[in-house]
Amino acid sequence: MVASVDYDIASNIAPKSLDTYKPSVDDASSSYQFIDFRAAASPDRQKRTPPIVEQIITGLTCPSELPGGGGGGDKYRSLPTLLLYDNTGLDLFDRITYLPEYYLTDCEIDVLRTHITAIVSQIPDDSDVIELGCGSLRKTQILLDALNQQRSRVIYYAIDVMPQPLHDSMEALAPKFSEVSFVALCGTYDEVLRHFTKSTRRKTVLWLGSSIGNFPCNGAVEFLTGLSETALAADDAIIIGMDKQKAPEIIMAAYHDSQDITSKFELNAISHANYVLSNYVAELSGNLSITDSAVFDVSKFHYVGEYDEEIGRHNAYLEALADTLVKWPREIAAQVKDLCGDDGDLLLKRGERIYVESSYKYGDGSASVLARCTGLTHMAEWQDARGYYMLNLFRKPLVTMSPPLAIESQSLSKWSDPIHRAHQSLTPQYSTISTLAEWQHLWSAWDTL
Numbered sequence: 001m002v003a004s005v006d007y008d009i010a011s012n013i014a015p016k017s018l019d020t021y022k023p024s025v026d027d028a029s030s031s032y033q034f035i036d037f038r039a040a041a042s043p044d045r046q047k048r049t050p051p052i053v054e055q056i057i058t059g060l061t062c063p064s065e066l067p068g069g070g071g072g073g074d075k076y077r078s079l080p081t082l083l084l085y086d087n088t089g090l091d092l093f094d095r096i097t098y099l100p101e102y103y104l105t106d107c108e109i110d111v112l113r114t115h116i117t118a119i120v121s122q123i124p125d126d127s128d129v130i131e132l133g134c135g136s137l138r139k140t141q142i143l144l145d146a147l148n149q150q151r152s153r154v155i156y157y158a159i160d161v162m163p164q165p166l167h168d169s170m171e172a173l174a175p176k177f178s179e180v181s182f183v184a185l186c187g188t189y190d191e192v193l194r195h196f197t198k199s200t201r202r203k204t205v206l207w208l209g210s211s212i213g214n215f216p217c218n219g220a221v222e223f224l225t226g227l228s229e230t231a232l233a234a235d236d237a238i239i240i241g242m243d244k245q246k247a248p249e250i251i252m253a254a255y256h257d258s259q260d261i262t263s264k265f266e267l268n269a270i271s272h273a274n275y276v277l278s279n280y281v282a283e284l285s286g287n288l289s290i291t292d293s294a295v296f297d298v299s300k301f302h303y304v305g306e307y308d309e310e311i312g313r314h315n316a317y318l319e320a321l322a323d324t325l326v327k328w329p330r331e332i333a334a335q336v337k338d339l340c341g342d343d344g345d346l347l348l349k350r351g352e353r354i355y356v357e358s359s360y361k362y363g364d365g366s367a368s369v370l371a372r373c374t375g376l377t378h379m380a381e382w383q384d385a386r387g388y389y390m391l392n393l394f395r396k397p398l399v400t401m402s403p404p405l406a407i408e409s410q411s412l413s414k415w416s417d418p419i420h421r422a423h424q425s426l427t428p429q430y431s432t433i434s435t436l437a438e439w440q441h442l443w444s445a446w447d448t449l
Contacts (some may be wrong), residue, residue: 009195015126015153015181017177030052031174034295036163037187037195046143049364053280055080056273057269060130060326061340066355068216070311076355077348079318081214081275082161082188083269092265094136101253104210104243105139107389112142115382115391120146122237122380122393127202130231132189134158137169140208141176145420146175155181155201159192182439189227196231202324203231208391212240213360219372224374224394234398242390245312245361250388255314255359263303266316270296281331300324304353312361324348329396381384 013033056079063075085093097105102291112119123129131140131149137158147154147336166184174182185192194204205227212220227238255262279378301318308315326346328336337343348354367390371378378395383390 008198009157013155013181013183013200017154029385032170032182032184034163034167034170034184035186037185037191048087049339050276050280051083052080052101052276052341053332054183056083056269056277057328057336057339060346060354061342066315067219067358068311068313068360070308070313071315076317076353077226077346078355079269079273080356081269084265084274085161086161086268086272087164089265089268089272090135090160092163092261094138095261096257096265099257099259101257103250103388105258107384107386108139108241108391109142111386111389111391112139112383114384116142116146118380118382119239119391119393121149122239123147123154123204124202125151127151127204128155128157128196128199129204129206130157130159130196131206131208132159134160134166134169135208135209136165137173140206141173143206143221144173144177144180147242150177152179154179156181157183157185159181159187159189161186161188187275189223193227193231196445199231200233203233203236205236207238208241210243210389212357213243213362214357216358216360220370221373224370224376228374228376228396232338232396234396237393237395238381240367240392241361242367242392243359244383244388244390245363246388248307248309251307251361252305253312255307255316262305266303266318266356267298267301268307270298270301270318271351272383274298277329278333281329284331290407295328297324297328301354307345307385312363314359314361315359316356318356320348320350322350362390367394370394 059078059080061077063077065071065073065075083089094103129143134140137144140158144156147156157168158166162184166186170182170184215223224238230237274296277295300321301324302321304317304319306315306317307313324347326348328343328345333343367381368378370376370392371394374394375397377397378391378392379395381390382392
């Protein structure tokens with residue numbers, strides 16, 4: 001089904017074990033529900049340039065410094081990271097997770113299998129489990145199996161941006177778990193999470209893999225703060241996967257595999273940009289058969305990755321192999337000029353790089369600092385046997401009387417050191433745990449009431 005702008009998840013979804021659970025006739029399968037939030041998020045689509053098109057145009061025409069700093073102050077053209085995750089990109093990324101060089105998936109599976117009892121103990125009956133960017137659910141099914149055996153009336157929500165992979169995952173897994181209700185939510189995080197605002201059921205958000213690493217530290221804090229304010233109630237939880245800092249050669253090998261699948265994955269951002277722009281041009285012209293509006297020649301680029309050990313960040317770029325001209329289709333010339341002040345074609349010189357994404361790595365103690373900066377409480381940390389990867393449990397506190405710490409820098413350099421990560425002007429150093437004096441002040445207020 002397609003959700004309306006004001007669709008309320010709390011009023012429309014009930015656990016499978018209750019009599020009120022009845023899949024809609026629009027569902028692709030009786031074993032799960034599918035809700036598409038993409039149309040609801042942009043009811044005025046025909047009246048404005050789609051955000052992804054705006055991001056492509058501004059990223060290419062307005063070079064900027066790397067998110068999170070570093071890079072010697074150089075400015076780069078960029079493409080939105082979201083372009084990596086169309087159907088082709090999701091398939092390529094799934095293949096990457098099986099590569100021997102890509103340690104992350106094996107480490108995460110190790111954490112889940114080793115600590116599954118402790119993890120499930122933090123998820124109550126009659127609650128919602130919401131996964132951000134679920135992918136193929138290869139790792140999540142370890143948790144789903146445990147929930148199916150040990151919990152009752154749990155609803156599992158899988159969020160992802162592409163409908164077909166969501167259907168594929170749901171159709172493969174939902175029938176296997178009789179005690180868990182499955183709901184697929186298609187859309188970006190922003191499009192979907194706001195529909196949980198009125199939910200009164202306990203919630204556990206899963207942010208597995210290392211997706212938080214795509215954000216610079218100020219972006220991670222902003223996203224988690226917004227998620228907490230929008231979708232979480234007091235005592236709700238979020239479990240976040242974080243890739244740890246380690247030897248540079250291990251990290252470089254993970255992003256430069258011998259089969260060049262990572263290279264194909266990153267280059268797919270250009271192919272997807274061509275597809276997005278071609279579709280938009282076809283919509284504007286009313287001629288859906290238009291196929292010759294590609295702005296990029298994919299063959300003129302190759303993938304380059306670099307690891308900044310001081311910051312703890314891997315950067316992915318697409319580098320021009322020769323001078324190449326990016327030609328804007330005439331149908332969008334007006335939008336290009338409105339956004340950038342110039343509708344001329346772009347000349348990319350040989351060796352010029354287009355920034356695509358970053359992957360930050362975290363030091364010991366970074367989860368505690370993240371908690372102090374978001375107002376969440378860090379409850380537990382689970383690591384794999386090699387200490388390469390960790391899952392961290394955070395909860396939204398019942399009472400927050402102290403303001404979160406501010407981030408001093410966008411860079412994750414020394415992220416694990418609270419002394420360097422927070423403003424020194426804050427005295428005392430605030431914690432998400434309220435002090436005795438603050439509790440006494442609150443009790444006094446209650447007495448007055």
